[in-house]
Amino acid sequence: MSYRSPRCPHSGPARPQKLAHICYEYAAEGKWLAGGYDNDSDWLDLSAFVQTGRIFVEHYGAAPPKMLEKVLVMGGIRASLDADRVDMGEIPAVLEGQRSDFLTLFEIAVMAQMSEKSVRNATLLSAQDRLHTAKQGTRTVVAAAEALRWLSNRRSFRPTMVM
Numbered sequence: 001m002s003y004r005s006p007r008c009p010h011s012g013p014a015r016p017q018k019l020a021h022i023c024y025e026y027a028a029e030g031k032w033l034a035g036g037y038d039n040d041s042d043w044l045d046l047s048a049f050v051q052t053g054r055i056f057v058e059h060y061g062a063a064p065p066k067m068l069e070k071v072l073v074m075g076g077i078r079a080s081l082d083a084d085r086v087d088m089g090e091i092p093a094v095l096e097g098q099r100s101d102f103l104t105l106f107e108i109a110v111m112a113q114m115s116e117k118s119v120r121n122a123t124l125l126s127a128q129d130r131l132h133t134a135k136q137g138t139r140t141v142v143a144a145a146e147a148l149r150w151l152s153n154r155r156s157f158r159p160t161m162v163m
Contacts, residue, residue, distance in 0.1 A: 034087075046071065074111065075098070081151070087162050100144070103144060111157055112154045
């Protein structure tokens with residue numbers, strides 16, 4: 001049986017909102033809960049909640065859970081940035097499946113809260129704090145370590161803190 005934080009009860013009407021808040025704290029704000037906390041379970045539940053929302057969209061014409069989907073995507077991007085950290089323990093399996101050694105310029109723009117065009121401008125040879133890229137086939141990518149270095153110099157990005 002896994003440990004559950006009192007902030008995030010197993011079930012009940014407040015579960016989706018609390019779940020979204022806890023996952024958002026990691027994905028957007030860089031706050032990783034540690035010390036026996038079951039991160040894997042929360043991310044799995046969020047993924048299931050997003051999938052359920054997509055079914056409602058298809059069958060009932062409901063509004064898609066875009067913000068929850070964005071949290072899930074941002075969690076995967078942040079997992080790519082945090083892949084080499086040993087102080088965090090294991091990355092949740094749902095995020096591990098999204099993790100990559102390289103990030104696209106779009107993914108960096110999401111984490112930096114910038115336009116993709118602004119990130120692309122940062123790759124120019126004349127840029128003051130140049131973001132170094134590589135080619136992967138026809139795609140322009142950035143190594144996760146380089147992306148983390150560059151993002152850490154942005155005001156809008158918060159590096160991950162283990163709490």
